[in-house]
Amino acid sequence: MDLRVSNYFDRSNKVNINVNNKKIEAYEGECLAVVLFVNNIKKLRLSPKKRQSRGMFCLMGSCQECVVLIDDKKVISCNVFIKDGMKIKVGDFDK
Amino acid sequence: MINNRKYDVIVIGAGPSGVSSAINCAKKGLKVLIVDLNSNSGGQIYRAPPKTYKSISKKLEENVIQNKLSDEIKKFKIETAYNHTVWQVSPGFKVNAFNETSTIQWQSKSLIIATGTYEKIIPFEGWTIPGVIGLAACTVILKAHHFIPSKKIVLAGNGPLLMLVAYYVIQFGGKVDAIIDTSSKIDWIKSTLSLITNPKNFRDGIKWIFKIFLKRIPFYSNSTVEKAFEVDGGINVKIRNLKNGKAKNIISETIAIGHGLIPSTDITRLLRAEHIYDEQKGGWIAKVDRFLRSSISGVYIAGDGAGISGALAATDKGLLASSALLYDEKFISQTEFDHNTYKILKKLDKYEVFAKAIFKLNSTPKKLIESINNGTVICRCEDITKSEILRAVDQGAKDINQIKSWTRLGMGPCQGRTCHYATSKIVAEYLNCEIDNLGYLTGRSPIRPVPLDRVLGDFDYEKITKVEAAPL
Numbered sequence: 001m002d003l004r005v006s007n008y009f010d011r012s013n014k015v016n017i018n019v020n021n022k023k024i025e026a027y028e029g030e031c032l033a034v035v036l037f038v039n040n041i042k043k044l045r046l047s048p049k050k051r052q053s054r055g056m057f058c059l060m061g062s063c064q065e066c067v068v069l070i071d072d073k074k075v076i077s078c079n080v081f082i083k084d085g086m087k088i089k090v091g092d093f094d095k
Numbered sequence: 096m097i098n099n100r101k102y103d104v105i106v107i108g109a110g111p112s113g114v115s116s117a118i119n120c121a122k123k124g125l126k127v128l129i130v131d132l133n134s135n136s137g138g139q140i141y142r143a144p145p146k147t148y149k150s151i152s153k154k155l156e157e158n159v160i161q162n163k164l165s166d167e168i169k170k171f172k173i174e175t176a177y178n179h180t181v182w183q184v185s186p187g188f189k190v191n192a193f194n195e196t197s198t199i200q201w202q203s204k205s206l207i208i209a210t211g212t213y214e215k216i217i218p219f220e221g222w223t224i225p226g227v228i229g230l231a232a233c234t235v236i237l238k239a240h241h242f243i244p245s246k247k248i249v250l251a252g253n254g255p256l257l258m259l260v261a262y263y264v265i266q267f268g269g270k271v272d273a274i275i276d277t278s279s280k281i282d283w284i285k286s287t288l289s290l291i292t293n294p295k296n297f298r299d300g301i302k303w304i305f306k307i308f309l310k311r312i313p314f315y316s317n318s319t320v321e322k323a324f325e326v327d328g329g330i331n332v333k334i335r336n337l338k339n340g341k342a343k344n345i346i347s348e349t350i351a352i353g354h355g356l357i358p359s360t361d362i363t364r365l366l367r368a369e370h371i372y373d374e375q376k377g378g379w380i381a382k383v384d385r386f387l388r389s390s391i392s393g394v395y396i397a398g399d400g401a402g403i404s405g406a407l408a409a410t411d412k413g414l415l416a417s418s419a420l421l422y423d424e425k426f427i428s429q430t431e432f433d434h435n436t437y438k439i440l441k442k443l444d445k446y447e448v449f450a451k452a453i454f455k456l457n458s459t460p461k462k463l464i465e466s467i468n469n470g471t472v473i474c475r476c477e478d479i480t481k482s483e484i485l486r487a488v489d490q491g492a493k494d495i496n497q498i499k500s501w502t503r504l505g506m507g508p509c510q511g512r513t514c515h516y517a518t519s520k521i522v523a524e525y526l527n528c529e530i531d532n533l534g535y536l537t538g539r540s541p542i543r544p545v546p547l548d549r550v551l552g553d554f555d556y557e558k559i560t561k562v563e564a565a566p567l
Binding site for chain 1: 180213235244269543
């Protein structure tokens with residue numbers, strides 16, 4: 001089931017992103033954190049001490065929980081918009 | 096990249112109050128810059144959809160209001176710095192921010208802080224598992240990004256946001272498995288007389304509740320999520336009734352939870368402004384006079400940042416703060432100031448009745464704090480549990496900054512934004528003292544993590560003037 005709501009807006013071009021070497025389809029300019037979440041990629045990183053999985057939480061740039069690696073740089077995914085060919089790493093990247 | 100561009104006033108935050116204050120200043124000929132982390136105006140309440148979204152025909156009301164804000168900013172030719180995250184503000188005033196490629200510094204004579212709020216979420220065992228999100232995050236997914244978070248969802252916490260999110264999930268084709276509210280139905284009925292003072296919001300509320308009622312969504316009053324854990328195909332949600340102690344388990348895909356809003360005090364704490372604790376206004380807030388001047392000369396707080404009064408009041412609070420600035424800087428006369436502010440103050444008094452009623456629905460019951468299990472992680476950034484906090488208190492940490500030094504609570508990337516409120520509540524409850532006595536976390540820079548590559552910028556190592564090492 002596509003969880004997109006299309007009553008109000010048309011999305012832009014369909015593109016592919018690469019998440020842990022897996023291809024995910026999305027539309028250009030969509031919010032990365034949301035696209036990962038609705039594709040059931042919810043475990044984005046591990047917490048520093050207990051090494052528990054963490055994911056998107058506040059979605060407004062406050063909590064810093066949704067950090068992923070994009071082209072080997074750490075970024076909060078709630079403030080990243082999808083571009084074609086984006087390479088993303090999630091999970092146990094923070095060693 | 097240091098760029099010392101100078102402005103008369105820098106407005107931090109492009110929500111409704113930031114925009115109204117920026118326009119008010121621009122109208123009088125001041126050189127204004129408005130800074131926001133998002134890619135457009137609107138703040139969180141009118142959060143703009145991504146720029147690539149093309150509107151078809153009908154629009155959500157929030158998106159229409161956002162368009163108006165954008166148009167006004169253009170009309171008054173106000174300089175904007177979107178996609179810029181402010182990480183340091185120092186006296187003078189110097190504002191440091193970073194974007195996708197570099198850092199930048201601006202200077203201004205005055206500051207209007209319109210950074211609004213973030214969500215208050217009282218921890219429970221399992222609130223850290225991926226799939227548990229904020230209720231406000233859920234509204235952003237629905238109304239700005241135009242997705243439903245999952246096919247099925249449990250909504251928990253308290254206040255009107257529960258109803259709003261339920262309405263939009265249903266409207267957009269999702270299923271609400273349950274609504275879990277710490278308030279009672281009587282609390283809601285008691286609040287109606289006050290809520291009706293704001294007919295527009297009241298009508299919206301009735302519309303939401305009607306939809307929830309029609310769909311026969313299971314509604315748990317006086318209840319909370321006590322525990323959540325992952326199971327095959329989703330999350331097991333353990334619901335606990337705070338009054339009669341009854342428990343029930345349900346399985347869903349996502350939990351969205353929120354208990355109201357907390358004013359953002361990052362910048363005012365950094366500037367060492369005076370703060371006071373006011374539970375009704377959202378917790379620790381910068382101390383302001385009735386025209387929203389902070390204790391620091393030249394710093395004004397617009398919007399919800401110095402006490403929550405809601406979106407409708409935000410525009411007026413922006414006008415009030417900026418009028419104070421214009422008067423202090425002698426851009427308007429005493430007569431004009433009195434004339435401008437008289438009506439605004441009257442309007443704001445009316446909004447206060449509504450804000451107080453919302454506060455009651457969003458209050459944090461004592462039993463909710465007591466229901467937090469000892470093993471629950473409170474500081475998500477540093478994995479600090481409730482029992483670790485209480486152990487530090489037993490060992491002698493009697494103030495929140497001591498607890499921070501003792502445990503690392505609040506030292507992580509979020510700088511305590513997520514755990515400050517809950518920690519204060521837990522410790523005050525444990526010591527049976529007022530939250531005022533525990534103090535607040537001293538503001539420390541950077542208030543948001545700054546990527547080092549942005550600070551360094553582009554340089555050629557060979558061209559750097561090397562300084563000889565000091566003799567031993």
